[in-house]
Amino acid sequence: METQQLFFINIGRTNMKKAVYPGSFDPITNGHLDIIERASKLFDELTVAVLVNPDKKGMFDIDERVDLIKKVTKQYDNVSVVSFNGLLIDFMNKNGIDVIVKGLRAVSDFEYELQMALMNNKLDATKETVFMMTSAKYSFLSSSAVKQVAKFGGCIKELVPDELVELISKKVK
Ligand code: PNS
Numbered sequence: 001m002e003t004q005q006l007f008f009i010n011i012g013r014t015n016m017k018k019a020v021y022p023g024s025f026d027p028i029t030n031g032h033l034d035i036i037e038r039a040s041k042l043f044d045e046l047t048v049a050v051l052v053n054p055d056k057k058g059m060f061d062i063d064e065r066v067d068l069i070k071k072v073t074k075q076y077d078n079v080s081v082v083s084f085n086g087l088l089i090d091f092m093n094k095n096g097i098d099v100i101v102k103g104l105r106a107v108s109d110f111e112y113e114l115q116m117a118l119m120n121n122k123l124d125a126t127k128e129t130v131f132m133m134t135s136a137k138y139s140f141l142s143s144s145a146v147k148q149v150a151k152f153g154g155c156i157k158e159l160v161p162d163e164l165v166e167l168i169s170k171k172v173k
Pocket of ligand 1 (some may be wrong): 024086088089
């Protein structure tokens with residue numbers, strides 16, 4: 001019985017499907033969170049990878065973004081959150097990840113996302129991009145729209161996780 005159990009544990013490990021959900025997440029929205037929740041059910045491990053972009057100053061710095069995403073995803077046992085710089089493909093190879101998860105909101109996202117997926121596949125043909133359709137209720141949502149609404153005093157409740165509402169409002173003041 002013990003040997004049998006060990007055998008299955010080993011098989012499970014070698015067949016683990018690991019995916020990465022990369023992005024800027026400045027800040028994470030309920031649309032991102034929805035993709036994280038759904039993708040965490042499809043893969044054994046999901047890594048949320050926050051891009052360090054030295055050319056772009058965000059509302060939240062990288063450590064803040066990582067901490068916030070960790071906070072709002074703590075209920076998902078197979079989700080981890082890290083930052084990365086450089087090529088996504090290099091990050092994936094270092095971490096044994098073969099699948100990229102991206103959310104698609106509308107046709108307008110498609111062109112940019114297709115270009116990135118094809119470029120990543122050209123850089124490393126063993127990597128696949130899996131597109132998940134954003135839930136209809138979040139199809140209008142983006143980090144930049146949230147920042148703009150907050151900046152002009154609009155209500156961002158229900159657009160971002162509750163924990164972030166106050167923090168974002170403070171940032172824009
Ligand atoms: O949330 P965003 O800003 O649309 O995310 C873009 C991201 C981070 C997924 C993309 O810019 C990226 O993967 N950057 C890393 C650099 C890279 O690998 N580029 C090659 C693909 S074009």
